[in-house]
Amino acid sequence: MTMTSPISTQIWDMKYRFKQADGTPVDGTVQDTWRRIASALASGESNPAQWEGEFYSALEDYKFLPAGRIISGSGTGRSVTLFNCYVMGTIGDSMTGIFQSVKEAALTMQQGGGIGYDFSTLRPKGALVKGVGSDASGPISFMHVWDSMCRTIMSAGSRRGAMMGTMRCDHPDIEEFITVKQDAAKLRNFNLSVLITDPFMEAVEANADWELVFPLTPKQLDDVQGVPDVKLVERIWSDGKTYPCKVYKTVRAVDLWNLIMDSTYRFAEPGVIFIDRINRMNNLWYAEHIAATNPCGEQPLPPFGACLLGSVNLTRFVKNPFSDEATIDEESLRHVVRVAVRMMDNVIDTSNFPLDEQKAEAQAKRRVGLGITGLADMLIMLGQTYGEPDAVATADEVMKTITVEAYRASIDLAKEKGAFPALDRKKHVESRFLANLPDEIRKGILRHGIRNSHLTSIAPTGTISLYADNVSSGLEPVFTFTYNRKILLPDGTHDVQEVSDYAFRLYRHLKGDEAAENLPEFFVDSMTLAPKAHLDMQAVLQKWIDSSISKTVNLPEDISFDDFKNVYLYAYHHDCKGCTTYRPNDVTGSVLSTSDKKKDEKKKEVAIAEKSKVVQLQPLLERPEHLEGSTYKIKTPLSDHALYVTLNDYIDEQGRRRPFEIFINSKNMEHFSWIVALTRVISAIFRKGGDVTFLVEELSSVFDPKGGYFQKGGRYMPSLVADIGDVIHKHLVSIGVMPDESKAREERMKQVVNGSTAPNNSSRFKQCPSCGDMGLYYEENCNKCISCGYSKCG
Template sequence: MQTDIETTSATRNVQQDIHGGGAPLTATAPGQLRVIKRNGTVVPFDASKIAVAMTKAFLAVEGGTAAASTRVHETVSNLTQQITATFKRRMPSGGTIHIEEIQDQVELILMRSGEQKVARDYVLYREEHARLRAQKQAASQEPDPDYPSLNVILANGSRAPLDIGRMRTIVREACAGLAGVEEKAILDEAMRNLYDGVAEKDVNTSLVITARTLVEKEPNYSFVTARLLMDKLRAEALSFFGVAQSATQADMETLYAQTLPLYIKKGVELELISPELQNFDLDKLGKALIAERDLQFTYLGLQTLYDRYFIHSNDTRIELPQIFFMRVAMGLAIQEEQKEERAIEFYRLLSSFDYMSSTPTLFNSGTLRPQLSSCYLTTVPDDLHGIYGAIQDNAMLSKFAGGLGNDWTPVRALGAYIKGTNGKSQGVVPFLKVANDTAVAVNQGGKRKGAVCAYLETWHMDVEEFLELRKNTGDDRRRTHDMNTANWVPDAFMKRVFDDKEWTLFSPNDVPDLHDLYGKAFEERYEHYEREAAAGKIKVFKTVRALDLWRKMLGMLFETGHPWITFKDPCNLRSPQQHAGVVHSSNLCTEITLNTKANDEIAVCNLGSINLAQHIVDGKLDQAKLERTVKTAIRMLDNVIDINYYAVATSKQSNLRHRPIGLGIMGFQDALYEQRIAYSSQAAVDFADTSMEAVSYYAIKASSELAAERGKYSTFDGSLWSKGILPIDSIEILAQNRGENYIKVDRSQTFDWATLREQVKTQGMRNSNVMAIAPTATISNITGVTQSIEPTYQNLYVKSNLSGEFTVVNPHLVHDLKARGLWDAVMVNDLKYYEGSLQKIDRIPADLKAIYATAFEVEPKWIVEAASRRQKWIDQAQSLNLYIAGANGKKLDITYRMAWFSGLKTTYYLRALAATTTEKSTINTGALNAVSAGGAGGLSAAPAPAAAPAEDASFAQAAPVPLACSIDNPDCEACQ
């Protein structure tokens, strides 16, 4: 009798017979099954190969007599049909099967059909052949002279030799073109962390972790780490589509084009992307993908995309970076007449990092429910039905990833008369508590916390209690620990602060028209109501010293981080839409200033940001490139309005009526570095002015040209635009209403604004509002630049967000220090010790200390003055964080008065100097620098206010100020 192995001698090529031949797959018919071979190539599924293999197995056991041949033929035909039907039932629309899965199914079907002997011999053969294959593979590989031979455990549980040659290829690609990085350093350390029997998936993890620990010594290792991470991403996505089990960066030059059609098809089947994307010429778009742009990412940027942006199915990311950008571009071009050309234009802009759409647009463009807008502004009416209707609107808008700004000023104050019940009101605070809890209960699309900001005008009777909403003491039923708050401050109040006069608080039901008034009209009516109160005609009111209320506002801001201070009059007096309504609040991040009306209009902001650093060429702003970028960006933003999914009907009505957009900037600090300009300098202020003038000019021009192509927005007539009054001109309106003694704003200009004014008057505008500078926290991480208009936080620190902890080193600084021979291990150690500051490191020259001063080393006056220069060009506002070292009452008073006096519309977070510091115990260990716990949300490297000076009682014993979302807070991204 033959041995078991001999019995299967005729089946020596069974495994090769089952899809063993054929060329790699290049194109697949719709619904076709595909097979991944062991070498990673993919071939079409061919049932005849299964039949041939099983026939050989049967004949080897039963012989080749005529009777046996007849039975074998019938049995094999039946079993092959069953196997094929099984896979088609599992994947009715087509899919990818590994060769091992087919062989497992052959074994199973043989056992179920009663063919135990054939099945037994088949199993023995598979085991023996797997052993011989492993031996052959090991023998074919020459031992690596530098590293020991190790085995890895594959996903199917089998063992195979570690492919060190491929590791070398991947690391070599990752280091290509980068100065200061060493392939051998990465391989040596990664191999020390591997062991015999390590899981194959952990090999990439070892490489990534090794490279990221070197970032603090050389910033280019951040690019290396990202490229090593790309190897994992490619394997995950490409194997999902059956294109390949793995690929190098060089392979992606061809594989991207192959993968895009498969991605669109599968994404539609899984109901993850819109079926309308199938109407594009996918071959044309696939060929437009630029694989080398994968090399632009830092580790933080790529990991952020992977963790939070790429579309996934059962936790498998099915997008790669260039496919991700193309999906967003296709979604934005979906209604264009020449949609392929526009999609490619949009893709090239996004993937170049010259411009980036906001987070909701990146999340949802091209999906079944394209909620692309960033923030929604509402006004809450003064009746119970309307209040809870507004809270329901909050819930619906939050569900689909919108950030919210609520105007609560109309709601009557505590103790105000209620005619319908002959009772007294409980005031606005209990309703704010409900709004707070709604934001917690209904988060943003299941992806991040609900984010809402409540606004209240400074004359409201409940304002003093409003100031205390974020305190950690007092009645918790009258606290909103999860909601942002902001003061909506009229100029009349600020004048009384300056003049040290009294201020009167009212309930809005007694003074209903104050809510819609601003400028001189507000002051006149407000003084009228004060006379009415003095005469006893208004019963519910309170008189306070304006300066005392101002100090309490600043004290609560210092203690709790809230309420932020925003200014009602400049937002309205400079609004292009004064004829169409009133700006009653800003948004979640204080950069949007749009009209709202209770029960009628919910304002919507549609955001994107220009990467200013990408437009500095040869040390100066490239005007031609900037104009091209702005023109395309304006078109993309305008498209958002028509494509957007609206969860609430009134938001759609408002957005289509006025068509507002908000084009902003990011990477301002990087742009300064490129020009060798210190943030604390007149040159930086001048650059803030000239760069924003250019953005403003090109943005207004682009919107006007779009109006000529597509038509003016419907409420254009009567707007400031229609009168030839541009943002730079509206400063005069503010000055006339406020009085020249209360404002100081530079009004110089360099562009040909006269010609543009006439063009706008004649041609119109496509958008009621065009510019706003958002925080850009997350999208600036993706593009690898500093957030928004922020100064550098620290030159070396650990950044924590939902994607983990990342060592951040200022690459510009390292480049300069290397050029002067000053970058070494001692310098790294010193930067850790001094928390990223250069000021106390003696061997660093003064010019570098000035250029690389960190946020708390920049005097607030420079931040405010630069913001003032930008504000004169912007029709909306800017998300402006204020950094104050050694904060006390006097510094806060001066800074916020200066902000109002300089014509700013809004301010955002107050950042006080950190008490939390880099953990010194990690110095010289080579580990990632750990950070002691502290700051809001427990985020690392969190600045908290130092203890206030004892002589300033209003700021004593302050709690840590929460982090600004424009720096670290991953929960606040609606405007980013």
């Protein structure tokens, strides 16, 4: 079946169809898109005509789905990277090193790459900066610089850049890192994950102390020798080397673990990465050390590491679906896997790279990440229930087949084209991951080498799964079988149409509408599954994945805090490389419900409750004769003169204090015209009534291309406008329009340390930043909109 649903056509046209600069289509049909990709990736072959045909056949009917960057960029002549995943170079612990890294990040994101960074290499807040005789502001303060940069960079096409920030669980600033995003205005362009080590988990389970430390340079070590009250320990750090470290603080490991769990329970961040397991299972254990991942976590990479992605669509390999004879066509599956590995290997030689270091790293190791999509739909078509033992066994066997065949194909490519340059054959076959594979694989590598250092990864596939006729995404269970979505019609208008899951639509086609009204019990969705079902599937697949997996464990809102923590312990003890959960609540929002009657009623109740909380818009208010207000001073290094911001308030009909107008005064006339314009616009918005809190986010996100500055106390401001937004935020908090997140966060930290569990919160639907509908949900470590297709991760 080729492009049968309207949503697939829309996604193809919006994201993957090659068009001229004026919007004129170059690809007339999706077949033209497949031909363009196949031709581009076969161009370097000795027999391009033969391989173009093979590549086209694999792409046809969505059997193999290259990542979106490959689909949209291959054969277009555009200067974009075809790689999805980057981890940037190690950040040097100096101003020069920090801003060199910011520059490299900007160049990478400009070409469309998502990036990951380990911030553990930056000295903690309060540490001495001897060269300038001051104290360090700490890594979190500098993360705001990256965040501001990211806000201004639009990736290729319509996708914004995404970033992953990691920090070791023994860094002195780890507590601030864990809680920083509890303020919704901070680090909005980052996903955050804590690097969890085995010694830390051992300390948690033993209820032992845990030391927060930072490495010392040889000169710093000399300076502290013999100094009273300075404790030194040795610790393996981000580059895999052992350093003498100064102990800054000692905490109970379980308190730190509970702080991580509490933040994740309430705010869905930070994620957890079991970094020692990642390095222990790394095929290149002898050549690199990993301390960060790409934004969604499926690609742990070394400094300047790069990896490209692609997925096998498992729904296309089920024979006789929904029958007693339903089975997997293993022969066809193996053939497509072999062709896919060759295609992805060719991408390495045809892609642009933002930085020379990334090109060198990619060509030295030739990482690829072949994964799967449509797993849940495949299981449904086989009549198996996601997470049940038979389904887990099927997933195990299918992933083993894909991985073994991918390694065979890479060995054959090494015979033909040569092994990856960084290969040490004897050390490579000692990899703990390769110990799981048949002996023939290790013998083949010893004899012939292997073309690619890594071959498998399960990535988020939300958009390409929609493009492929809305198959289930990645290894995730089906989110919902039917829902309504806005569709852009050829005349430019919109229509609301039903979008249905591929397996559901196929079942209805084969069995009839009446059968589809009473689905068999193996039609399960993500919110009806127990956490164990999610984790058992992740764990069994991880055994065959040499990189990692992007997976979200959906949890019920009313799960207890202790049960929530046990999810992470279960993941750790079942050899997962990381764990990400999503529990709907008043902060994270709730996933949308299906068209089930009871769920529709619940959705209406929530919508009504939310509506009652909103201050409705009203005609423009007349100014009262007397208003009360407050004046705030802004002093920046940009000017010798301070700004004075005055906000006046009125009392509304419900007796609530609301902002009415704003004035900004300064002796600096350089900003006069835009300040007058800004105050008039903001005042008009205030007087119109309604929810004005959006102003804080909008103003705070403004980035000055000349550079920002640090406020007193070390907080980074990306621009003067952002500073004005910060003042408005403070004022709205002071009059009760916005919550005081800092006080709530301090109280929550006290509760966690004291061992209290987190209270239950009422849920609400989350508003999409693109279309405004209450359709934003969380899956595959990414925010997505079921209504308009928006995705933070592309």
